[in-house]
Amino acid sequence: MELSRILTQALAELIAPTTAAIALAAIGLNLHFGFTGLLNMGQAGFMLLGAYGFGIATISGAPFWLALLISLAAGALFALILGAPTLQLRGDYLAIVTISAAEIIRMLGRATVFQEYTGGAAGLTGGSFKSTFQELSFLPAPPERGAFGPLEYVFTGSDSWWTRLFAWAVVLIAVVFVWLLTRSPWGRVLKGIREDEDAVRALGKNVFSYKMQALVLGGMCGSLAGMLYVLPRSVAPDAMGRSLTFFAWTVLLLGGAATLFGPVLGSMLFYAVYMLLRAGMREGLEGVVSATMVEQIGGLLVGVTLMLLVIFRPQGILGNKKELAFDAR
Amino acid sequence: MPDETTENKVTEVSDVPEATDVPESTVEALDAVERSETEAAKAAEHVLAAVEPTVGVSKPDPILVVDDVQRRFGGMTAVDVQHLEVQRGVITALIGPNGAGKTTFFNLLTGFDKPNQGSWAFEGRPLGGVSAAKVARNGMVRTFQLTKALSRLTVLQNMLLAAMGNPGENLFGSLVKPLWAGTEKKNTEKALEILARFKLDAKKDDFAGSLSGGQRKLLEMARALMTDPTMIMLDEPMAGVNPALVQSLLHHIQALRDDGMTVLFVEHDMHAVRHISDWVVVMAEGKIVAEGPPKSVMQDQAVVDAYLGAHHDTDLGDDSLLDPAVLARLEAEEEKR
Numbered sequence: 001m002e003l004s005r006i007l008t009q010a011l012a013e014l015i016a017p018t019t020a021a022i023a024l025a026a027i028g029l030n031l032h033f034g035f036t037g038l039l040n041m042g043q044a045g046f047m048l049l050g051a052y053g054f055g056i057a058t059i060s061g062a063p064f065w066l067a068l069l070i071s072l073a074a075g076a077l078f079a080l081i082l083g084a085p086t087l088q089l090r091g092d093y094l095a096i097v098t099i100s101a102a103e104i105i106r107m108l109g110r111a112t113v114f115q116e117y118t119g120g121a122a123g124l125t126g127g128s129f130k131s132t133f134q135e136l137s138f139l140p141a142p143p144e145r146g147a148f149g150p151l152e153y154v155f156t157g158s159d160s161w162w163t164r165l166f167a168w169a170v171v172l173i174a175v176v177f178v179w180l181l182t183r184s185p186w187g188r189v190l191k192g193i194r195e196d197e198d199a200v201r202a203l204g205k206n207v208f209s210y211k212m213q214a215l216v217l218g219g220m221c222g223s224l225a226g227m228l229y230v231l232p233r234s235v236a237p238d239a240m241g242r243s244l245t246f247f248a249w250t251v252l253l254l255g256g257a258a259t260l261f262g263p264v265l266g267s268m269l270f271y272a273v274y275m276l277l278r279a280g281m282r283e284g285l286e287g288v289v290s291a292t293m294v295e296q297i298g299g300l301l302v303g304v305t306l307m308l309l310v311i312f313r314p315q316g317i318l319g320n321k322k323e324l325a326f327d328a329r
Numbered sequence: 330m331p332d333e334t335t336e337n338k339v340t341e342v343s344d345v346p347e348a349t350d351v352p353e354s355t356v357e358a359l360d361a362v363e364r365s366e367t368e369a370a371k372a373a374e375h376v377l378a379a380v381e382p383t384v385g386v387s388k389p390d391p392i393l394v395v396d397d398v399q400r401r402f403g404g405m406t407a408v409d410v411q412h413l414e415v416q417r418g419v420i421t422a423l424i425g426p427n428g429a430g431k432t433t434f435f436n437l438l439t440g441f442d443k444p445n446q447g448s449w450a451f452e453g454r455p456l457g458g459v460s461a462a463k464v465a466r467n468g469m470v471r472t473f474q475l476t477k478a479l480s481r482l483t484v485l486q487n488m489l490l491a492a493m494g495n496p497g498e499n500l501f502g503s504l505v506k507p508l509w510a511g512t513e514k515k516n517t518e519k520a521l522e523i524l525a526r527f528k529l530d531a532k533k534d535d536f537a538g539s540l541s542g543g544q545r546k547l548l549e550m551a552r553a554l555m556t557d558p559t560m561i562m563l564d565e566p567m568a569g570v571n572p573a574l575v576q577s578l579l580h581h582i583q584a585l586r587d588d589g590m591t592v593l594f595v596e597h598d599m600h601a602v603r604h605i606s607d608w609v610v611v612m613a614e615g616k617i618v619a620e621g622p623p624k625s626v627m628q629d630q631a632v633v634d635a636y637l638g639a640h641h642d643t644d645l646g647d648d649s650l651l652d653p654a655v656l657a658r659l660e661a662e663e664e665k666r
Binding site: 177180181184185186187188189191192194195196198199200201202203204205206207213322 | 439441460461462463465466470471472473477478479480481482486489490491493495497498499500502503504506509513536552553556
């Protein structure tokens with residue numbers, strides 16, 4: 001049964017660690033764009049930095065939780081450096097600076113100069129930095145396997161139940177954190193800044209400081225997402241480039257910016273449909289298009305989806321159409 | 330006088346006999362506005378009666394003192410104010426033709442623009458170079474000519490956002506609701522009280538973006554009041570507001586003074602200023618050309634020149650203009666001004 005295999009693959013994507021990682025990256029973008037109106041076009045840069053932070057720290061002998069803190073700190077520091085010169089300027093400048101800064105991080109990562117630490121273009125192999133994470137597992141040790149419905153994975157390992165459990169637990173914590181933040185007066189100030197920062201400034205709020213806080217928090221979500229992203233694979237700078245940023249944006253806009261569960265729903269739906277499309281094309285168009293072309297067509301469809309979303313349903317699935325009605329600023 | 334707050338209501342009213350009360354034009358609306366007869370209004374008039382109506386004159390109790398402020402854009406000097414004092418507890422109008430530099434001067438005072446030179450003090454504290462947010466926290470709160478209602482927040486959220494010193498606006502404080510729930514409740518009560526005064530309480534849960542232009546002006550003023558300002562700066566509060574709402578707006582401005590606040594407002598329509606202001610400052614080409622009580626300042630030659638041009642009564646078809654001697658005399662006059 002080819003169809004059931006395709007459906008199982010799509011179902012697996014719903015709970016895949018990568019889905020959780022992109023959901024978390026989109027949660028960060030949601031803090032930036034959805035709530036504060038900041039255009040961060042370099043979320044992949046935050047993710048890559050978080051992945052390097054975690055990987056390099058672990059390889060140097062840091063325990064898991066310290067490596068996780070270093071990953072978070074790397075994202076926060078990157079946000080501070082990017083925000084300091086740009087947040088006083090008009091919004092577009094942040095977009096330009098973040099997109100180029102993310103590219104710089106990727107280029108530095110694959111440069112031979114730092115090969116000793118980053119592994120150059122080949123990156124850091126999975127085995128070199130995952131032991132501390134897998135030692136944390138309280139699930140049965142490998143090669144013990146467990147099945148849940150049609151899905152079956154090892155309990156502990158790279159592509160395991162433990163990785164899934166951990167990744168989604170982190171997403172859950174992030175959702176609760178964002179919920180606490182955005183229902184509060186602090187979140188209201190962010191939304192005010194999104195609408196009109198001069199008005200908020202005229203009411204005595206330090207707009208720069210609030211924008212910086214949002215940029216740092218969202219960036220930390222991004223770097224933590226980068227860590228989750230590499231837990232089931234290796235750190236490869238070229239796999240975390242611009243397209244990853246645009247995946248995160250598509251996920252956010254699909255689910256609905258400025259909503260609590262939008263990024264999570266968007267990520268699940270995006271990856272399930274993306275897998276369904278590619279697996280479907282591989283099976284259905286076998287002999288007509290090659291496997292590489294399927295990947296390319298898949299990427300193309302993501303771009304088209306992003307455009308159609310922005311044109312026809314800018315509020316996403318969970319967003320409120322009414323709120324978007326007054327876009328006049 | 331009719332007290333409409335929503336444009337919808339105005340149209341409803343015009344179908345019934347009392348419609349004659351609804352002013353047809355802004356001028357008519359303004360003529361119907363009477364000076365309030367409160368103690369504060371009388372006191373303001375009494376204090377300022379003793380002040381000589383000359384440019385840069387010192388006032389008995391100035392809340393804002395401006396010295397030698399200049400703002401240049403390239404070769405153009407947009408604002409060049411030698412000395413200005415604003416009396417505490419009165420309504421001061423800043424008028425002048427379009428392009429006189431009123432809004433630029435406003436932006437300078439409130440920290441939204443930086444002057445090339447000059448200093449000013451608010452309640453004795455120097456405010457030059459202070460950020461806009463700090464200016465507001467010091468008690469000098471402004472509104473904007475193009476209203477800045479925060480569209481995708483509700484009317485009540487707009488109000489609550491303006492309240493100062495909410496512990497929930499701190500990143501770490503915001504995570505613990507018990508820390509700010511009390512403040513929020515108190516602020517909500519205060520916000521509803523102010524909204525009721527501006528007749529916006531029925532709209533509290535609507536998005537601010539759904540309000541009419543006039544209602545947004547009212548909301549912006551109400552929002553400024555939430556900060557408990559000592560001085561409120563209104564940039565063209567009457568611009569683009571329908572005649573019926575202009576009246577209620579003017580009453581609200583007078584009420585601000587009667588509540589003990591100092592009001593400085595920008596307006597280019599001399600008519601609007603006459604009825605409610607206690608003191609008028611006239612700007613033209615970046616300079617203050619006259620100041621005085623509203624009744625007499627309009628007769629000032631400098632004001633007439635600023636609004637109508639110095640040679641508005643010179644007949645351009647007059648052959649004598651072809652005479653070099655007459656032209657030279659006119660030019661000399663122009664230089665002297």
